[in-house]
Amino acid sequence: MSTEEFLQANEQYAANFNKPDRSLFKNMIIVTCMDPRLNPYEQLGLKFGEAIHIRNAGGSAKEALRSIMVAQHFIGVNGTISIFHHKDCGMSRVTTSQMRDLVKKATPGRDDVAAEVDTIDFHHIVHIEGSVKADVKFLTESPLVLKGTKITGWVYDVDTGKISKVDEAIAVGA
Amino acid sequence: MSTEEFLQANEQYAANFNKPDRSLFKNMIIVTCMDPRLNPYEQLGLKFGEAIHIRNAGGSAKEALRSIMVAQHFIGVNGTISIFHHKDCGMSRVTTSQMRDLVKKATPGRDDVAAEVDTIDFHHIVHIEGSVKADVKFLTESPLVLKGTKITGWVYDVDTGKISKVDEAIAVGA
Incomplete structure (x- = not known):
């Protein structure tokens, strides 16, 4: 909409x-x-x-x-x-580790983003x-x-x- | 219900x-x-x-x-x-500081709870x-x-x- x-x-x-x-x-x-x-x-x-x-x-x-x-x-x-x-x-089909990898792949070269996402617990x-x-x-x-x-x-x-x-x-x- | x-x-x-x-x-x-x-x-x-x-x-x-x-x-x-x-x-009628005080008053003598609630940003x-x-x-x-x-x-x-x-x-x- x-x-x-x-x-x-x-x-x-x-x-x-x-x-x-x-x-x-x-x-x-x-x-x-x-x-x-x-x-x-x-x-x-x-x-x-x-x-x-x-x-x-x-x-x-x-x-x-x-x-x-x-x-x-x-x-x-x-x-x-x-x-x-x-x-x-969805949270039973992806792990915290996989979520972190997905975000890192979408933000290549951004070490600051990789460091931030590594602090997030996605509660899979x-x-x-x-x-x-x-x-x-x-x-x-x-x-x-x-x-x-x-x-x-x-x-x-x-x-x-x-x-x-x-x-x-x-x-x-x- | x-x-x-x-x-x-x-x-x-x-x-x-x-x-x-x-x-x-x-x-x-x-x-x-x-x-x-x-x-x-x-x-x-x-x-x-x-x-x-x-x-x-x-x-x-x-x-x-x-x-x-x-x-x-x-x-x-x-x-x-x-x-x-x-x-x-409700979040425009209470501040993070006031929320922390409310929780501390409800849990007297619990320094561990007071310390934990002081880390929470209530996003008022x-x-x-x-x-x-x-x-x-x-x-x-x-x-x-x-x-x-x-x-x-x-x-x-x-x-x-x-x-x-x-x-x-x-x-x-x-």
Whole structure:
């Protein structure tokens, strides 16, 4: 979509705009991949305004931690944190080492870029259920996550549209 | 929503599941805030499968860079990167320093947590249009973003549902 198409679609949206229900804002946090095959509003039946939604390559809980801290400590979200990874994820088809090589090949002769990219952890995924469980464990044990927070871990199947729950834990806090 | 409600809503979704059109997958990248008032599918008229969507507190392009690199260098996305920040954003109402204090107060006596949180840049926003322009500039000048990528910057108004474009540039690359 071009700038003009964004503006045209948004004009129609704004013409019938209704603000979401404020009482829903602090209900929950979901973390998913950036993959275009994921649309949690449809796939989980989320209402407008119901979820703080964090997305990044792979759905990494580690990278999401800054946002989770803002949601819990500043905004006051007190509900469940749900982590969704998905089958056929790009991050399960490339490693951190391979990502570094790809970027270096695209920037020949730039030693500064090579040095910078060598500091980046791309959070690649070796095993989909294992990565969900590792992320649930990371949040459960992090002192930066509020004690008592319920953490659930899920896998979304891009071929069937189905979710399945693979883990659940309660954050131990600081 | 509880685990049971996720599963119930998803069961209905999966019963009528259709895979998205693969030809859309590499079209564009959008970066937005995690705020529950943002739903780009509705607000921009996005089709299912049309956009790689990265979300974090504030819609920070800096934090999105790892994901953008995966999208461009591995997945092969060659379209526009659109950055959306929004009015009344939580990240414009709290500073990095205030976030650090909030976390320290919630974890008394934990010097290790205090030391860790002092290393985190919370990417707070001083001026909404200024922050969009700074993020467009950051991506435009980053050698980690592919040369020639069109970068657009937008503000979403949570009170009216309207978007407005505030910046546009072409990435200079490595």
